[in-house]
Amino acid sequence: MKANVVIVEDDPRIATHVARGVAAHDGLSLLGTAGTLAEARALLDQEVQIFILDLGLPDGNGIDLIAEIRARHGAGPKILVLSVLGDQETVLAAVLSGADGYLLKDLNSLDIGQQVADALAGGAPLSPTIAASVLRYLRDQHEPPQTEDGAPDLSPREFEVLQLLARGYKNKQVAETLSLSPHTIGEYVRSIYRKLGVTSRGQALLRAFRSGLLRR
Numbered sequence: 423m424k425a426n427v428v429i430v431e432d433d434p435r436i437a438t439h440v441a442r443g444v445a446a447h448d449g450l451s452l453l454g455t456a457g458t459l460a461e462a463r464a465l466l467d468q469e470v471q472i473f474i475l476d477l478g479l480p481d482g483n484g485i486d487l488i489a490e491i492r493a494r495h496g497a498g499p500k501i502l503v504l505s506v507l508g509d510q511e512t513v514l515a516a517v518l519s520g521a522d523g524y525l526l527k528d529l530n531s532l533d534i535g536q537q538v539a540d541a542l543a544g545g546a547p548l549s550p551t552i553a554a555s556v557l558r559y560l561r562d563q564h565e566p567p568q569t570e571d572g573a574p575d576l577s578p579r580e581f582e583v584l585q586l587l588a589r590g591y592k593n594k595q596v597a598e599t600l601s602l603s604p605h606t607i608g609e610y611v612r613s614i615y616r617k618l619g620v621t622s623r624g625q626a627l628l629r630a631f632r633s634g635l636l637r638r
């Protein structure tokens with residue numbers, strides 16, 4: 423039984439390279455390739471064992487898709503991020519959203535088929551600089567804080583919205599769950615971003631987890 427692979431990547435050159443690596447590996451079968459979040463969402467009902475996921479996509483951030491996959495399928499499918507972005511904030515947002523591994527795009531040295539097989543076997547493939555970044559974060563967590571990083575003061579309703587966002591809900595689903603209009607939810611989300619000092623959902627979740635507002 424081969425493991426079904428979906429590649430989410432907007433750069434055709436990289437998508438081709440990754441597809442070749444998948445094809446070269448006996449245990450893997452390429453189920454589909456998506457160049458946008460929208461195309462990837464259309465594949466979410468398929469039985470996928472592993473997603474190889476770019477983050478910078480034309481219609482948004484792949485981190486949102488990680489949360490959606492986890493909300494829909496739980497811990498089942500593996501998610502391996504393959505990105506040029508290696509900053510700590512992005513890496514942690516991906517990991518906290520549920521990524522199983524994080525590789526930097528280095529096509530010359532990357533044996534993607536092997537990395538995918540490792541992830542499927544329960545491993546957590548990390549590029550060396552990514553692993554270093556995660557370890558640094560863990561060390562920092564155990565040092566006394568330099569500045570007071572208290573939990574931002576959200577209203578109970580904003581907190582409720584934030585919890586649903588953390589479960590991968592889209593604004594529309596949050597609206598339905600809370601029986602409010604999508605417009606109102608948009609207002610809450612903007613207010614949450616403002617209070618947390620962030621501009622994206624991934625950053626908001628990271629900030630919320632870091633400050634202890636949300637727990638995993």
Ligand code: CA
Binds near residue numbers: 431432476478
């Ligand atoms: Ca990209």
